[in-house]
Amino acid sequence: MSPAVVWFRRDLRMTDNPALAAAASADDGVVAVFCFEPGLATGRHGCPNRNAYLLASLRELDENLKAAGSRLHHRHGDPAKEIPRLAAEIGAAKVHVNRDHTVHARRRDRAVASALADDGRELVGHSGLTCAEPAQILTGEGGPFRVFTPFYKAWLNAPRRDLAPKPRKLRPPEGTSKLEAGRPASESDMGIDAAPKRIAEADGPGERRGRERMRTAVDGCSDYKRMRDLPGPDRTTRLSPSLHFGTISARELETLIAAKRSEGAKTLRRQVCWRDFYLNVIRNFPGNRTEEYDERFRGMRWNDDPDSLAAWKEGRTGVPWIDAGMRQLLAEGWMHNRVRMAVASYLTKNLLIDWREGEAHFMHHLLDGDESQNNGNWQWSASTGVDPQPYFRIFNPIRQQKRFDPDGEYVRRWVPEVRELPDEHLATPWEAPEEVQKEANCVVGDDYPEPLVDLFESRDEALARYGDQRGSD
Numbered sequence: 001m002s003p004a005v006v007w008f009r010r011d012l013r014m015t016d017n018p019a020l021a022a023a024a025s026a027d028d029g030v031v032a033v034f035c036f037e038p039g040l041a042t043g044r045h046g047c048p049n050r051n052a053y054l055l056a057s058l059r060e061l062d063e064n065l066k067a068a069g070s071r072l073h074h075r076h077g078d079p080a081k082e083i084p085r086l087a088a089e090i091g092a093a094k095v096h097v098n099r100d101h102t103v104h105a106r107r108r109d110r111a112v113a114s115a116l117a118d119d120g121r122e123l124v125g126h127s128g129l130t131c132a133e134p135a136q137i138l139t140g141e142g143g144p145f146r147v148f149t150p151f152y153k154a155w156l157n158a159p160r161r162d163l164a165p166k167p168r169k170l171r172p173p174e175g176t177s178k179l180e181a182g183r184p185a186s187e188s189d190m191g192i193d194a195a196p197k198r199i200a201e202a203d204g205p206g207e208r209r210g211r212e213r214m215r216t217a218v219d220g221c222s223d224y225k226r227m228r229d230l231p232g233p234d235r236t237t238r239l240s241p242s243l244h245f246g247t248i249s250a251r252e253l254e255t256l257i258a259a260k261r262s263e264g265a266k267t268l269r270r271q272v273c274w275r276d277f278y279l280n281v282i283r284n285f286p287g288n289r290t291e292e293y294d295e296r297f298r299g300m301r302w303n304d305d306p307d308s309l310a311a312w313k314e315g316r317t318g319v320p321w322i323d324a325g326m327r328q329l330l331a332e333g334w335m336h337n338r339v340r341m342a343v344a345s346y347l348t349k350n351l352l353i354d355w356r357e358g359e360a361h362f363m364h365h366l367l368d369g370d371e372s373q374n375n376g377n378w379q380w381s382a383s384t385g386v387d388p389q390p391y392f393r394i395f396n397p398i399r400q401q402k403r404f405d406p407d408g409e410y411v412r413r414w415v416p417e418v419r420e421l422p423d424e425h426l427a428t429p430w431e432a433p434e435e436v437q438k439e440a441n442c443v444v445g446d447d448y449p450e451p452l453v454d455l456f457e458s459r460d461e462a463l464a465r466y467g468d469q470r471g472s473d
């Protein structure tokens with residue numbers, strides 16, 4: 001008989017939380033903890049928007065734990081020291097966590113497990129992050145999948161755990177009423193000022209708002225297939241930040257979607273599988289974190305062009321579709337998937353700038369910024385990753401805008417300079433006759449930037465450079 005610790009990381013919820021449910025069933029009570037690791041504020045992927053989302057979600061988790069009779073304890077520093085120390089203080093034999101598959105998390109958890117074991121205690125991992133457990137999805141030869149479609153087929157048939165019961169009552173262990181609760185990190189330590197707070201708050205941190213959004217998304221998912229590529233109406237689920245912080249459970253989301261029969265539901269479930277896929281990829285190919293999965297593209301010559309990179313980041317490329325996306329990212333800490341693909345293609349295949357620059361910029365701003373998802377998608381966009389699309393597939397932002405934002409709803413929302421241009425010139429302001437530009441208060445080079453590069457010449461250069469690189473192995 002001994003009490004248990006539940007160590008929350010990115011599973012900030014009471015509902016369907018296997019680690020919490022297991023700890024709650026410990027005979028001698030449970031202590032809940034979150035540990036602020038130094039890398040959160042200062043690491044290579046530190047992000048004030050996500051930190052603001054995290055603090056708000058932790059506040060709500062603490063309230064929910066209190067309502068069940070417990071509370072959230074806060075610790076600061078290296079989890080390999082802090083977690084074993086807490087377990088020792090309360091005499092817990094087990095520390096329950098939901099397994100994470102990203103590179104840092106696996107390294108950290110190995111260190112914590114080993115420190116606990118040195119003291120005769122155990123780190124117990126549960127399956128609370130994905131829909132299906134990555135270790136159970138293997139090719140016929142028993143290896144990892146590298147291509148999405150076969151992974152998806154195997155994923156559909158992979159075993160699923162039951163949903164975990166939500167604990168009604170959490171009992172603190174005897175004699176721990178004086179246990180130091182600790183305080184959350186301060187906003188200033190986490191780099192948070194007014195803007196990130198506003199951005200996080202507008203999105204909806206915490207379990208209550210995550211669950212509301214999940215219900216709305218599932219109720220409306222019959223339309224998902226038809227609407228998901230249109231950033232103007234903005235009708236994707238916007239569940240990615242809630243999924244990243246685990247304020248909702250991917251497994252529960254999948255269960256709710258699977259109960260619907262529509263084509264939209266099927267498409268949405270497949271999309272949710274991409275998240276499991278990229279968690280699977282980083283788990284099996286941790287080297288992707290820093291280098292191209294496809295070794296033929298390692299050492300590729302990228303342009304060193306800080307001015308163009310800054311223009312891309314700030315939404316001043318002179319291409320409305322690209323600028324709209326980049327400005328949405330800065331304003332909302334989120335960008336529509338259709339536009340993410342276009343801006344990533346533009347950076348890597350028109351500006352020929354290293355995908356790692358884009359990856360880092362996204363991580364610095366995205367509320368859903370997640371190493372596995374971001375790295376996987378950036379490598380997909382740069383054609384260097386698993387699931388090789390033809391390396392010569394390059395998104396044309398003009399065609400993309402005409403196809404997915406035909407009435408200019410999205411571009412006009414984010415690029416006010418082009419708002420008054422007639423629809424037929426909205427994707428290519430630089431081609432509008434001078435009098436049309438004047439009439440629309442959008443004189444290119446004056447009111448709105450000239451395009452940074454010629455889209456067709458830069459595309460040809462990218463094809464040549466990618467081709468040379470591929471041929472040189």
Ligand SMILES: Cc1cc2nc3c(=O)[nH]c(=O)nc-3n(C[C@H](O)[C@H](O)[C@H](O)COP(=O)(O)OP(=O)(O)OC[C@H]3O[C@@H](n4cnc5c(N)ncnc54)[C@H](O)[C@@H]3O)c2cc1C
Nearest residue numbers: 236237238239240271272274275337340369370373374377
């Ligand atoms: C360059 C680039 C970088 C990206 N970086 C991230 C990231 O850091 N974090 C992140 O969560 N997503 C990332 N994505 C994937 C995708 O853009 C977002 O998951 C999606 O836009 C989130 O919006 P939503 O919740 O409304 O998605 P919906 O369309 O409603 O989809 C539902 C859920 O399915 C999953 N999903 C959908 N598309 C993808 C995808 N392409 N890859 C993986 N999972 C997907 C997400 O969990 C999403 O919340 C990136 C995509 C690109 C092209």
